[in-house]
């Protein structure tokens with residue numbers, strides 16, 4: 062495509078905050094990775110947590126791992142968009158550069174639970190797109206949770222209980238996708254993202270563009 066044509070069609074737009082939530086084991090982490098690999102225009106919002114790293118997790122990539130005192134400091138300095146207590150540990154979304162980057166058209170992916178979703182939505186509903194991923198059945202969810210070698214039986218049971226509670230919030234989301242298989246679920250999630258990007262109110266370059274068309 063000629064440069065002039067691409068610069069004409071690449072209209073300015075606001076970035077969006079694309080939230081993927083699901084009970085753990087329903088596949089949102091897999092879908093998140095697929096989306097990040099396939100789409101260079103969306104970046105993961107990395108959360109801060111007091112949970113110790115699991116094997117293979119890298120500080121600054123999967124989470125920013127901090128101690129309780131550091132988390133307290135961040136809360137006091139109002140450095141969080143939102144934060145919540147989950148399984149006895151605290152997790153928060155650092156405000157950092159997110160607001161400024163949204164203005165520049167950067168999209169962010171959030172892998173957060175329903176509480177975080179609600180808080181983010183209350184603070185900035187116009188930029189938030191909420192997608193909830195459901196497992197095809199409870200039996201399949203349990204099978205997926207048990208196939209994770211890292212968690213003990215009591216942890217699996219707590220997660221199953223929490224999964225049911227999490228599922229009950231399905232109707233606080235804009236979209237609900239059932240994850241029968243990862244490629245099918247991913248394709249649907251990607252369609253949602255692409256359609257949301259084209260919403261009129263996100264396309265801040267439309268007014269001058271249309272003015273130009275009409276002149």
Ligand code: 5GP
Nearest residue numbers: 108144145147152153154172173174176177
């Ligand atoms: P995990 O310890 O398995 O990585 O995450 C546990 C739960 O914490 C998940 O349900 C995850 O969505 C949630 N979580 C991770 N980061 C955040 C965050 O920044 N804010 C909130 N509210 N929840 C989070």
